[in-house]
Amino acid sequence: MMVLESADSTRGCKLRRLPVAALLCLFIQPAWAADVTVIVMSQSRAPISDAVVTLSPTGGDVSSGESPKHAVMVQEHQQFAPFVLPIRVGTTVEFPNRDSFRHHVYSFSPAKTFELKLYGGGETQTVTFDVPGAVALGCNIHDNMLAYIYVVETPYFAKTSSNGRAVIQGVPPGNYEIAAWHPNQKSQPSNPTGNFDVVSENNVEKIVSIEMKRDRRPRQPGAFDEQGY
Ligand SMILES: [Cu+2]
Numbered sequence: 585m586m587v588l589e590s591a592d593s594t595r596g597c598k599l600r601r602l603p604v605a606a607l608l609c610l611f612i613q614p615a616w617a618a619d620v621t622v623i624v625m626s627q628s629r630a631p632i633s634d635a636v637v638t639l640s641p642t643g644g645d646v647s648s649g650e651s652p653k654h655a656v657m658v659q660e661h662q663q664f665a666p667f668v669l670p671i672r673v674g675t676t677v678e679f680p681n682r683d684s685f686r687h688h689v690y691s692f693s694p695a696k697t698f699e700l701k702l703y704g705g706g707e708t709q710t711v712t713f714d715v716p717g718a719v720a721l722g723c724n725i726h727d728n729m730l731a732y733i734y735v736v737e738t739p740y741f742a743k744t745s746s747n748g749r750a751v752i753q754g755v756p757p758g759n760y761e762i763a764a765w766h767p768n769q770k771s772q773p774s775n776p777t778g779n780f781d782v783v784s785e786n787n788v789e790k791i792v793s794i795e796m797k798r799d800r801r802p803r804q805p806g807a808f809d810e811q812g813y
Pocket of ligand 1: 662686687688723724725726729
């Protein structure tokens with residue numbers, strides 16, 4: 585009796601102890617995909633959090649792949665959260681105001697110029713982002729409020745956590761260009777940092793270095809101009 589024990593050939597099939605089901609798995613097995621971990625570091629080798637990592641298929645076909653159609657940028661405690669929100673083109677972002685006072689959210693960025701005029705606590709406004717690029721957010725009432733929405737075309741993207749690591753799951757076989765973006769990096773927009781192949785379902789780990797400005801989050805009016813958005 586043949587029982588398929590290979591992790592390679594039974595990936596995604598939970599009925600590996602049944603030979604008939606195992607054979608069936610050979611025919612209905614979905615295409616494999618790999619998880620790609622990208623570590624983003626500064627020029628001084630410090631891990632960079634809140635960096636957006638993208639994998640763009642060589643040839644530019646970004647039409648396939650699933651990604652969320654909705655995302656949330658909260659206003660709470662007189663701050664935006666998260667500080668950086670990566671989304672795919674076409675995503676609608678909700679802007680719930682969870683404070684007891686009003687906010688007036690706006691952006692002058694070319695990728696999305698918009699204004700959500702004064703709205704109070706408990707209210708939510710929505711904006712759909714159709715153009716790739718960095719969108720710097722501010723509030724007309726509270727100058728300290730600052731956040732970024734980074735709109736990407738590819739379905740393969742993730743944001744680094746505090747240890748500088750981002751995991752992009754379910755990357756199908758192919759050749760990809762890696763890019764990393766951070767609002768405080770020296771050159772804007774993001775610079776592609778090279779290509780690599782996903783040739784097996786073995787997970788891949790890559791290290792990307794980006795040159796950062798001084799470690800600061802601009803809190804003054806006019807800071808957007810300095811950022812070049
Ligand atoms: Cu505000």
